[in-house]
Amino acid sequence: MVGGGQGAFIGRVHRLAAALDGEFELVCGAFSRMPDNNQHSGALCGLPPERIYADWQQLLESEHRRPADQRMQLLVIATPNHLHVPIAEAALQAGFHVFSEKPAALSLREAQHLARTWRASGRLYGLAHTYLGYPMVWQAREMVREGRLGALRKIHVEYPQGWLGERLEHQDNKQAAWRTDPALAGASGCMADIGTHAFGLAEFISGHRVEALCAALASHAEGRRLDDDGDVLLRTDRGASGTLIASQVCSGEENALKIRLYGDRGALEWQQMEPNSLLHRPYQAPMRILRAGIDQPELCPAAMQRLRLPGGHPEGYLEALGNLYRDFAAAIRRGDQGDVEGVPGMASGLRGMAFIEAVIASQASERKWTSLPDTDPTGA
Amino acid sequence: MVGGGQGAFIGRVHRLAAALDGEFELVCGAFSRMPDNNQHSGALCGLPPERIYADWQQLLESEHRRPADQRMQLLVIATPNHLHVPIAEAALQAGFHVFSEKPAALSLREAQHLARTWRASGRLYGLAHTYLGYPMVWQAREMVREGRLGALRKIHVEYPQGWLGERLEHQDNKQAAWRTDPALAGASGCMADIGTHAFGLAEFISGHRVEALCAALASHAEGRRLDDDGDVLLRTDRGASGTLIASQVCSGEENALKIRLYGDRGALEWQQMEPNSLLHRPYQAPMRILRAGIDQPELCPAAMQRLRLPGGHPEGYLEALGNLYRDFAAAIRRGDQGDVEGVPGMASGLRGMAFIEAVIASQASERKWTSLPDTDPTGA
Amino acid sequence: MVGGGQGAFIGRVHRLAAALDGEFELVCGAFSRMPDNNQHSGALCGLPPERIYADWQQLLESEHRRPADQRMQLLVIATPNHLHVPIAEAALQAGFHVFSEKPAALSLREAQHLARTWRASGRLYGLAHTYLGYPMVWQAREMVREGRLGALRKIHVEYPQGWLGERLEHQDNKQAAWRTDPALAGASGCMADIGTHAFGLAEFISGHRVEALCAALASHAEGRRLDDDGDVLLRTDRGASGTLIASQVCSGEENALKIRLYGDRGALEWQQMEPNSLLHRPYQAPMRILRAGIDQPELCPAAMQRLRLPGGHPEGYLEALGNLYRDFAAAIRRGDQGDVEGVPGMASGLRGMAFIEAVIASQASERKWTSLPDTDPTGA
Amino acid sequence: MVGGGQGAFIGRVHRLAAALDGEFELVCGAFSRMPDNNQHSGALCGLPPERIYADWQQLLESEHRRPADQRMQLLVIATPNHLHVPIAEAALQAGFHVFSEKPAALSLREAQHLARTWRASGRLYGLAHTYLGYPMVWQAREMVREGRLGALRKIHVEYPQGWLGERLEHQDNKQAAWRTDPALAGASGCMADIGTHAFGLAEFISGHRVEALCAALASHAEGRRLDDDGDVLLRTDRGASGTLIASQVCSGEENALKIRLYGDRGALEWQQMEPNSLLHRPYQAPMRILRAGIDQPELCPAAMQRLRLPGGHPEGYLEALGNLYRDFAAAIRRGDQGDVEGVPGMASGLRGMAFIEAVIASQASERKWTSLPDTDPTGA
Structure with a gap:
């Protein structure tokens, strides 16, 4: 996991949801740029010091060097938006699957770049649109x-x-x-x-x-x-x-x-x-x-x-996110490539960016209607 | 009452709401252009045949000729929209107070004309925005x-x-x-x-x-x-x-x-x-x-x-409309002129027409924003 | 109406509900034993002074003496419970229909006496179980x-x-x-x-x-x-x-x-x-x-x-009670005797009293179960 | 865990809730008396074959023989009611903490016996009244x-x-x-x-x-x-x-x-x-x-x-049960004895049995009131 140190909201949520069905185990992290927060957060999660990394670059590099059966499989990105793409691209290129917080990128152009990187990587990519897990x-x-x-x-x-x-x-x-x-x-x-x-x-x-x-x-x-x-x-x-x-x-x-x-x-x-x-x-x-x-x-x-x-036993937000993790685990287990069945992926990410760009353009425009840019994830 | 014959919805509602506090008694009507429906509707309301009129023109004329203490005081207009203004203007000019269904008119221009007629008449005018009686x-x-x-x-x-x-x-x-x-x-x-x-x-x-x-x-x-x-x-x-x-x-x-x-x-x-x-x-x-x-x-x-x-004894739609009737009765009893305190009136009617016109104009326009026309009811 | 002067709750409710469908007109009343309250309440209802009576005895006597087409038809009893039976019996014997607040009586025995009086009278009797009008x-x-x-x-x-x-x-x-x-x-x-x-x-x-x-x-x-x-x-x-x-x-x-x-x-x-x-x-x-x-x-x-x-236009408590009044009016119009179709009557009254007596008896008893006494209204 | 094989409801619930905060790991189980179901259930939970036991007796014995740092710490009892006490007593006597489904026992007498065993054991005992975790x-x-x-x-x-x-x-x-x-x-x-x-x-x-x-x-x-x-x-x-x-x-x-x-x-x-x-x-x-x-x-x-x-992110039943597990983990970590702070324990169990016995006695009795037997857990 990158991000999600003390004071963040969504990092802990991911850890709880991922644990729910016992499909994932947190094995390493770079939780915060503040060394104290980072160490403390990692320790609270029960990580050994050597797998609490100073930053995401070091995390990717070190994990990559570990033997295949002892390294991280899936990287969860729980940082502010501007880091989503740099980290995701580096992780995919290093051979890791990626589960990223939304939005996928800072701009549609950046998301399209990410899409190309992802397709080339053969790795799985998912987006934490938790509500689609309900x-x-x-x-x-x-x-x-x-x-x-x-x-x-x-x-x-x-x-x-x-x-x-x-x-x-x-x-x-x-x-x-x-x-x-x-x-x-x-x-x-x-x-x-x-x-x-x-x-x-x-x-x-x-x-x-x-x-x-x-x-x-x-x-x-x-x-x-x-x-x-x-x-x-x-x-x-x-x-x-x-x-x-x-x-x-x-x-x-x-x-x-x-x-x-x-x-x-x-x-x-x-x-x-x-x-x-x-x-x-x-x-x-x-x-x-x-x-x-x-x-x-x-x-x-x-x-x-x-x-x-059964009915009448309320399930909530963590269970919804847990469903995305469960589906992600199944895809990894099956050795799938590309999209993760049941989990919003690159297509959702591109659509989300297209929406944001259209909204911004519309706000700046005096015209009533603004079209959404095309986002075909299989396009150039 | 004009309109509100069998098959109509709102006429009966007005009669029930007006009856609730015993402030008004239905004394005459022109309920439908179909003679049978008209006679039948009037009879159901317990009106004598001579005060069930063939049309609203005859109603206004005949009621106007009756001695002051035996004539209708308030005309309720429960017709389709296109008749709201012709009837309201004739009634105000004949000296009757008017309580009209919304919208006030077919167009803002028509509503402005009505507003001038109303101000000249010295009579009371109210609009049946029932929800404002809750x-x-x-x-x-x-x-x-x-x-x-x-x-x-x-x-x-x-x-x-x-x-x-x-x-x-x-x-x-x-x-x-x-x-x-x-x-x-x-x-x-x-x-x-x-x-x-x-x-x-x-x-x-x-x-x-x-x-x-x-x-x-x-x-x-x-x-x-x-x-x-x-x-x-x-x-x-x-x-x-x-x-x-x-x-x-x-x-x-x-x-x-x-x-x-x-x-x-x-x-x-x-x-x-x-x-x-x-x-x-x-x-x-x-x-x-x-x-x-x-x-x-x-x-x-x-x-x-x-x-x-008291609390827990639900009051509903008829009571809300009844509140408008009660306020109208109080204004008549006090001899008020112009606006009816507590009841939406000409200003609301003009605003409503301005809204409709702006909506229609906006729909036809490619520009994002359409201003509402000015509707100052005291204006020319 | 007997009872229901200023400060009472249910009297005004009856007047509003009875007015709703225009089936009944309040023609006389004995609203309170306090002369001032009584006169004031009657005047607020628009009654002429001669039909605001000092007490229910005088009301029944005077109304009975009026010509048949000018006298009260239905007596509404909106007093505290101890007067329900004395007034209802006197009214039924004087030939008036009765619509009484619940409970019917102070005791099952008193209610049974009332039931016999009612059956002998050939008049209609209803009980204001408003909730059964919904x-x-x-x-x-x-x-x-x-x-x-x-x-x-x-x-x-x-x-x-x-x-x-x-x-x-x-x-x-x-x-x-x-x-x-x-x-x-x-x-x-x-x-x-x-x-x-x-x-x-x-x-x-x-x-x-x-x-x-x-x-x-x-x-x-x-x-x-x-x-x-x-x-x-x-x-x-x-x-x-x-x-x-x-x-x-x-x-x-x-x-x-x-x-x-x-x-x-x-x-x-x-x-x-x-x-x-x-x-x-x-x-x-x-x-x-x-x-x-x-x-x-x-x-x-x-x-x-x-x-x-139509749906979405909430109807409430007054409408429910109004339904009982409407059914009562229909029964009077048809010349029915005995029970009022659609309105809780003597059978309900007797059951209610049986319930009260059983509850009181059970409270005083150390035994778990207490049977309800028989209340067949056609019984001796 | 004892009980909770395929087809059971509550066993899986316990596993999910215990996993939520990562405080507990399932290390062994005797899930069903049917060998197939038992093996299959254990395998689904990812247990090694040697820690899927044929019955609870074997589970207690084998776990007890393991080195202290490699043995089960807490036994979860998710069986039908008649086994709650036999298993709990054996587990407490073998030095394990116990978290049992309710009711604590088949009878108040049996629960009192369990209470004595528990007090003598110095071990922790909790009861899965999940709703008290909300x-x-x-x-x-x-x-x-x-x-x-x-x-x-x-x-x-x-x-x-x-x-x-x-x-x-x-x-x-x-x-x-x-x-x-x-x-x-x-x-x-x-x-x-x-x-x-x-x-x-x-x-x-x-x-x-x-x-x-x-x-x-x-x-x-x-x-x-x-x-x-x-x-x-x-x-x-x-x-x-x-x-x-x-x-x-x-x-x-x-x-x-x-x-x-x-x-x-x-x-x-x-x-x-x-x-x-x-x-x-x-x-x-x-x-x-x-x-x-x-x-x-x-x-x-x-x-x-x-x-x-944060507000608006619904938490539900699993989170409530997870709270009991979290409190149980904290008590184990602190080395507490007796009651588990925050978790219903023996006192609740005894009260529950007293309630059941009183209800059964009351049903059989013709008297209105039945007292609850005394359940002071510190009593003899």
Whole structure:
């Protein structure tokens, strides 16, 4: 693991989720550029001192030198955004599989470079879009695929948070600091951090591709250098319209990712904060609530495989991320190359970057609609 | 009452709501152009045959000729949109007070003409924005006014319905028929019918005025002549941003008007389908649920006056509309002129028309932002 | 109307509900034993002074002397419990129909006497079990009847309130005062006031008759003379078991009447505070939410007839009571005798009294089970 | 681990939860009496063949013979009830710590014997009352302790499930089979299996001890040999009253453990299926919703320590059980003896058995109240 030292949020989350099914063992890390934090973090994880590395370069080099059966297999990248690509490329080239935090890169161009490196490497690459590990997200996707909603007309996705209502970046809050710094986070703050989750969820469940959008971004906290909020109109390649809302200044909201999809035969609604329920509104029939659980009726195999417990035993965020790790482990075990079945990968990463770039371009434009750039991962 | 014969929805609603507090008695009507329906509807309401009129012209003329203490005082207009202004103007000029269904007119220009007629008449004019009669809407407005949310940053209002998912206008459904006919409904379908409610609610609670918007309208049901759906970005005169969603093709949705307002000190959320709760998210403190009821803590006088029952005895839509009637009765009794205190009036009507026109203009435009036309009701 | 002067709760509720559909007009009243309150209350209702009577005896006498087409038709009894029977009997004997607040009487014996008077009178008698006017309660009953739940196994009904957590009866609160005074309320406080509602609801929906119970009553507010709380085990004549909870000291609860019924083929859940939803749990299939509304799928005729609005336009408590008034009006119009179709009547009253007596007896007993006394209203 | 082979539910749950924080590693097991299942289960867990034992006796013996630093430290007992005590006693006597599924024993007498064995052993003993690992349960308990509810008046706890609505024990369902067999489950089915959870939760949060109860048990599925349902009236040592409902035949219910506590200054409500919210109803103030999350306001240290994620990232059942494992690990690391801080232990086990015995006695009795036997774990 690179990144994820004390004071970071997501590093520990990865360690918990990876441990859940016993598929992965943390064997080495470069957790922080601060030597004390780095050592301390590694020790807390029970690592021997020789595998707590000063930086990611040293980590890759040293692990690479170890005998094949004693070296790290998968590198988890849990750093601020600007390091995602440099580390990922170096790791892939050194022969390691990579599981990276999102967004994949700082720019679409950088992501495309990464894509080429990845394809050349023959290694596996996955992106930590945790929400795509939730069983009921797979259930929703399957119901759309089966035509249970008919033709999709509307997609409304929203991701309100409230934690950046004030300028925490001036209050020694590390997470706020890098997320609002263009050099570390990239051209977008909120949209890159959580808008991409909302976007990815919408495309994943609907199977549509957003082809154009119209964005209004804002920095509500005075003096903030990146967007902390944005509202976006969407138009998909198959005729659906809708909205995407992402914000970090919605007072009192926690992590309220929610999606609604309306088709001419029915509708679905799912909320991340209550992830074990999926609301289904069949056309002209009473609403039904599908529930997560290995004993629950009507769930599709893809949802079932991502559940561990019977109905009424709530599974949550760590289990969702754990599902991505489980699928990653299976792909490694099978000796797969390229995409990791069940885990968002390079295609998602490129789409996410295309979304961010389109949002930024739209915000700068006086025209209503901005097309998303093409991101075919098999392209040049 | 004009309109509201058998087969109509809103006429009966007005009669029930007006009866609730015993402030008004239905004394005459022209309910339908079909003589049978008209006579039948009037008889069901217990009217004597001589006060069931063939049309609204005859109603105004005949009532006007009756002795002052035996004539109708207030005319309720419950017709399709294209008749709102002709009837309202004739009634005001004949000396009657008017309570009209929304939207006020077919166009802003027509509404401005009505406004001049109204000011000259010295009569009272109210608009049936029923949702502004809900007690917790007044509570929300008061909390915003008091600064409980701090500076408003975001306003998200939505009004999804699902009843027009198919072309009911081809299935002998009267309500669908006129609402999707430009000659009867005006230049907009969904936005005029329910978008105006959402818009009016947002301006009422927030105290902000929307100054520009960006709209994407759609007619999802094939061949429909007016919009049945739309997503709108909003920008207010005081720096808030947000979205307005209105749709009649959201399968399974009933009448799900909902508003959220986020300020730097807290947030509010209210849903029409569960109108007796108001969610309050103070900044960095647990969410609270304010509840309707004459015995409930913390409610402001404006909310209290609009309640009839103690907490836990649900009040609903008829009570909300009844509140508008009660306020109208009080204004008549006091001999007020012009605006009806507590009831949306000409200013709301003009704003609603400005919204519709801006939405239509935005839809036709390739530019991102369209300003709302000025609607100062005291202007020329 | 007798009772319901200023300071009372239920009198005004009756007036609003009776007005809703325009079926009844308040023509006379004896609202309070305090002359000032009485006159004032009557004047507020718009009554002429000569029909505001000093007491119920005078009301009955004077109304009886009026010409048949100018006299009151239906007497509404909205007094404390101890007057229900004396007034009802005098009114029935004077030839008036009676709509009485519950409980029907102070004791089962008194209720049986009333039943005999009623049968001899040929007049209509109804009991204001408002909750039995809710459309979704009828829907639930119909679904049980149709066998949608299979054989009922469990009935859990509860009615927690919190308003009597302190001794308001010592703080000049009229409603608290009579409800906690055995001379005015009878042998039970909470169980007579709201326990009977819960009991009646359970028997109404289930179609079962409670045959034995085990009660633990309490007076949690120190020094209170009647029960303010109680928990009861139930056993029905058809093999179901369950619980009934009623309390007035559950801090923070408003009026949270709720019932759940479980059968071997499914279950239902309904809550009075959100009365427009009915949860249906079919056996081994996802939960469904049936919604109130004249346009909603799957509702039975009995539910439909008790609705006024399409889905998503919430109807509440006044509408529920209005339904009882509407059914009462229809029965008067048809010239019915005896029971009022659609309105709880003497049979319910007797069952309610049997419940209260059994609860009191059980509380005093050391034996686990106490049978409910027989209440056949056609018996001697 | 003993028990928990393929087809069992709880064994896998223990393995996942123990892995979550990386505190424990599964080193050996006797998963099933069927050799194939046993071998297969152990192999799936990645155990070497020599540490997959044929039975628990062999497991204890062999592990005991291993060098101290290479042997199992903690034995997890995940068998049917009748083996809990024999295995626990043998393990404690062999010097191992024990973490046992509930109930602790088949009878209070057997549990008392175990308690003596445990005290003599100097080893740690914990009971898998998973629900007592939920952070918001600790929050609730702390708020009661701090007097936020004032004097507790009412406790209502319920645990409805629906999975045993039919006689699955005749359909080759292992879990149903042993739970309904008196020889394997003990004198009670439902009350031992889930009633004890509800009971333990009520005593844990309230700090009261139930001193008497009145139970009505039932076997709704025809021919079932143990109770599958029961309703219980409760009375505590400090004057609170209430109810406990546990059932396995409530169609459509999953695992709906819920508790409500009402005091004279406020109330709390918590539901296991939505474990990250705690409803707080302060007396005469709006309801508040406290939310789980390491960044959430107002949480007590005991709740905070049991959380891993910020608000809005749902934690669930595995995390709750993981908290018990984490506390167990800390106690082992500190070298504690006797009780495991933060984990329900022998005292809970004895109380649970006292509850079961009282329930069984009450069911057999015609008297209303049955006292709970004394269970002082320090007694003879």
